[in-house]
Amino acid sequence: MSQFIVGLTGGIGSGKTTVANMFADLGIDIVDADxxxxxxxxxxxxxxxxxxxxxxxxxxxxxxxxxxxxxxxxxxxxxxxxxxxxxxxxxxxxxxxxxxxxxxxSKYCILAVPLLLENKLQSLVNRVLVTDCNTNTQISRASHRDKNSAAQIKQIMAAQLDRETRITYADDIINTELILTQIRAICENLHQNYLKLAN
Incomplete structure (x- = not known):
């Protein structure tokens, strides 16, 4: 793979889709494992x-x-x-x-994989970008989106890496507790950085 690849990952309800869509708006191809x-x-x-x-x-x-x-x-x-x-x-x-x-x-692409780290797929990517938010936010977002109970979401989270461990693998982190305009600004900064790295 000659392509420069950014691996996008994060726990359930951590805002991966929102971030992926922002990179797509910047003209970047998204490869979505889901x-x-x-x-x-x-x-x-x-x-x-x-x-x-x-x-x-x-x-x-x-x-x-x-x-x-x-x-x-x-x-x-x-x-x-x-x-x-x-x-x-x-x-x-x-x-x-x-x-x-x-x-x-596109100059680089985003490989969005919820279980990138759990399935040890880091070798496929040049950088790891993690979406992060606090646990309560994950539970409320995911249960609202998937119409699942908080208990079901906690069960899914238990099968994923914990937040602290996931962050240790990250080259870049986006805090998705921020408002959308702030998240977009971070994505734009990262985009400029990735373009430089891809060259």
Whole structure:
């Protein structure tokens, strides 16, 4: 990958999408791992065929799409099934991320990966940009957005790196407690810095 890549990560509800959109507004290509993760299990994909062969046809909705809630329920309760799924999907997602970064047209690109550090993908990027806010803000944002209970959000957070550890990996940090105009100004400063680094 000749492209200069900035890895954007942060805990659930920490403002990654807001920050990614600001970089997109500056003309930067965004490669989004969440979108790729959905694409590799779309109807008629090799990924979905393997999942339905393994878990049975009941894992599909009537329209042949993946029943995510059912799958999440199975893997949340069964560590072996979770490992099986990760071993199937992670290489597919990783290959697609690398491919899309290679195809990016902007001077540098942003690779947005919620679990960049947890999945030890730092080697794919030149810099790590972390979105950060306090834990209560994460819980209220994520439960409001995903219509989940605070307990469910805390469970997801427990499976992610804690805030202090995540920050130790960061080359750059954006505090998303700030107002949007301040966040945008930080993104613009970082953008100028990344353009210099990409050259």
């Amino acid at each position: 979108i790729i993760a959905r694409e590799v299990v779309e109807p008629n994909s090799a990924g979905l065929a393997k999942i339905s062969a393994h878990f049975g046809p009941n894992i599909l909705n009537k329209d042949s799409s993946l029943n995510r809630a059912k799958l999440r329920d199975i893997v949340f309760k069964n560590e072996n099934e979770k490992n099986w799924l990760n071993q199937l999907l992670h290489p597919l997602i990783r290959a697609q991320m690398i491919n899309q970064c290679n195809l990016a047209q």
